Amino acid sequence: MTKRWLAALSAALISFGCTPVQTTKSGSVGVERKQYMLLSEKQVESMAAQSYLQTLKEASAKGKLNTDPRQTDRVRAIAKRLIAQTPVFRPDALNWKWEVNVQESKELNAYCMPGGKIMVYTGLIEKLNATDDELAAVLGHEIAHALREHGRERMSQAYAQQLGLLGLAAIVGATTNDKNKTATAVEVASVVSALALTLPNSREGEREADRIGLELAARAGYDPNAAITLWQKMEAQGGVKPPEWLSTHPSGESRIQDLQRLIPAVMPLYHEAKAKNG
16 A cells, blocks of 8 residues: 555656746747756756856866966856846846856866856867857857756656656556566666657757857857857767767757758847947
């Protein structure tokens, strides 16, 4: 009886608070997908802030944080222009406690945690010889992830998966004494959940970040065409890549095609920004 109650409780928890939300306005690029969240915005931002602070402490202790003042100032100046455009998608973003830092690392990477905690790795700048427009494309993409709360969405999905697996294990355990069958059911459910929830939503999240990032960069006066050259440079770095249907990210080819299709929609915004800023 206890196991059946546990399963029912798990299902109830998954449903509770899982109402569709619209985290951002659609903008000129038309991002309109509604999302389902189990965790609160404050919960996720608090966890992100703690994680970011720990990262800063570790990087600083190793002498790898903001080692080149000119490079750091450059990244922060680009980010500042992009952040100024965030109210187009969500007005509350200007009130976030934004932080922008640069970490010495060979990785081609950058991220923006929930609540506006940005980190750029030097490898991204140096290996790609990235222009300001290309860096704006990267930062716009990462800021877009934060605006859309993709981190909160993924964490909510993971939370739902754990609750769902807990409920499934309880149901199976109540109908059989075979521990192997119970373990197998949980394992199968884990794989199915990962494919059904994580992969499709993650790919869609990347597309949304590409689109919103493109508009943010254009509105900030950065050439949207730089998003194309950026991904061409990323593709040129090589490496074995899985087919798109097995990847959590769109393929470089499809990503570039999508960006090329959207550039005409944001070019007027870019020209307007350039004219306004002289």
